Amino acid sequence: MQLINLSKKQTLWVFIAVYFLAALLGALIMLYGFNQNYNMILITLISTVSMTLIVFIFSNITKNASLYDPYWSVIPIMIVIEWILIYKNFSLNVILLLVAVLVWGVRLTLNWWKNWSGFKHQDWRYTKLRDQAPKMYFLTNLMGIHMIPTLVVYAQLINAHDIMRFSGVNLIFVIGFTLSLMAAIIQFIADKQMYDFRMNAQKTKSVIDEGLWKYSRHPNYLGELTFWVGIYVMYFSFVQVINFNIIYPILMILLFIFISIPLMESKLASRPGYQEYKQSVSMLLPYRKKQ
Numbered sequence: 001m002q003l004i005n006l007s008k009k010q011t012l013w014v015f016i017a018v019y020f021l022a023a024l025l026g027a028l029i030m031l032y033g034f035n036q037n038y039n040m041i042l043i044t045l046i047s048t049v050s051m052t053l054i055v056f057i058f059s060n061i062t063k064n065a066s067l068y069d070p071y072w073s074v075i076p077i078m079i080v081i082e083w084i085l086i087y088k089n090f091s092l093n094v095i096l097l098l099v100a101v102l103v104w105g106v107r108l109t110l111n112w113w114k115n116w117s118g119f120k121h122q123d124w125r126y127t128k129l130r131d132q133a134p135k136m137y138f139l140t141n142l143m144g145i146h147m148i149p150t151l152v153v154y155a156q157l158i159n160a161h162d163i164m165r166f167s168g169v170n171l172i173f174v175i176g177f178t179l180s181l182m183a184a185i186i187q188f189i190a191d192k193q194m195y196d197f198r199m200n201a202q203k204t205k206s207v208i209d210e211g212l213w214k215y216s217r218h219p220n221y222l223g224e225l226t227f228w229v230g231i232y233v234m235y236f237s238f239v240q241v242i243n244f245n246i247i248y249p250i251l252m253i254l255l256f257i258f259i260s261i262p263l264m265e266s267k268l269a270s271r272p273g274y275q276e277y278k279q280s281v282s283m284l285l286p287y288r289k290k291q
Helices: 008-035 040-062 071-087 092-115 124-132 134-163 171-199 219-239 244-268 274-280
Strands: none
Touching: 008 040, 008 071, 040 071, 040 134, 071 092, 071 134, 092 134, 092 171, 092 219, 124 134, 134 219, 134 244, 171 219, 219 244
């Protein structure tokens, strides 16, 4: 049976098999590195790159780069849990960090599954990259679709890792933790509103202009960025000095502002009413522009 003919439930077993294999390899690399007293940040980099290569190989076998889509939310959970088990650190700040990552990651994964329809579907951005330069697609697929997002998420996780060097909770940490939970709530609400729009309102209008989307053109992206800023604030609560670690959430913000959002808006530009919507609604921060 061709993968494209598999039902949605059947494709789940493909994802489970691929990600189990990737996670097993990643866990073995991290455990070996820890036992050899190697730098855990470097070992985690090797681990996450290796896991990405496993997913990349199978995305080529399935001929669908969307096999990578759940990586963004599934693998960070696994990495944080592995760090906790390796370090045997169960202090309150680490448990709260894990709670934040679990709430964010599980919600994001469930939303991906809700919108996944099977291997007949591939993210429109991947298809666009393939059609624009088919001869370069192998490299574009490896670096642009798989490896660069992996490295961006890995960079965010460095702040999560560094939180484990400390113990205890203070007011700034609570603020960061609250930001991360609020971010997941923002994403949940935004995704639910978009899903309802696609199922119902899209029959009468082409642009969503209700709920959170009435005040931000990309509230789901705002939630994603807020989550990683919250992780940084949790880390900052212990060092309370601006150091190199602030670069990591800034990289994520730049990725969305200069790549993800422009790509999405170029797709939406031809929709009736979108230019008017763009002129009246903020790109990220929620407010209505003055007309």
